[in-house]
Amino acid sequence: MEKIVVGVDGSQPAQRGLEWAVAQASVRGARLVVVHAWQPSAAVMSPYGATLADPVSLADTARAILADSVASVDTTSLAIVPELRLVQGPAAPALIDAARGGALLVVGSRGRGGFAGLLLGSVSQQIAQHATVPVVIVPPGTTNSRAEAAGGGRVGAPHR
Template sequence: MDGYRRIVVGVDGSAPSKCALRWAARQAALVGAVVQAVVAWEFPAFYSWEGGPMPPDEFEESARKSLDDTVDEIERDDGLPPVTIERQLTHGHAAQALLDASEGAELLVVGSRGHGSFYGALLGSVSQRCAAHATCPVVIVRG
């Protein structure tokens, strides 16, 4: 779409992701862009269909609530300029969901949880994967 400027930001309800969303909102106001807040959810690898911590349909609802709560909190922040924040809930791995959503975007913004090199190597890092594979510039915001 001509003239449609978009900044994609990963949101998971954590303090670093809220910092990333605030940063993205300020940047969007400067450049006249829309913020697209993206939450990805998936079933945990250890989840069993026979029973788990919550029924399968509640995983998506929990992610939606996290997205809504986070965006609502940021939209109430009087210190931020008014910008449009679109909400996107996606099923899948967080890094891949952000990479897909950021196709054609001006910028991808993610928070850094600050895991050390051991945990980063063990768990993999959404921010590292996004920085390495995104087709647009990536900003990693530390909380």
């Protein structure tokens, strides 16, 4: 059975990538692996300066991002239930690794972070350059009109 891998970070562009990946996996009868990578070293600002966030709560947040991302799309068309994979580490290597031997690696063009005005985030850029399987970068405004109709909105200005 073919494997399609998709990265999610809780952002609207990532959800569009996920919807695209679900549709593609359904058409191809492929299994879907949904990956969320997280890092324990994220600094959090407190009144006393930057501190390290509690790794346990960060892991819980990461688990919730992954579960909620998948719960909010319709996966009933898939041949088998998607695999949810939580990875500790930087996102691009995690996705490239998960996609090894697969048919397709799917990401959104942007994510939760980054500067408005950039066409691609750093994760999608790294994947485009380094992935060993075919990559699909789902741009804003193309995937599904239902998301827009529901008030999903674009990320950043159109035609940046």
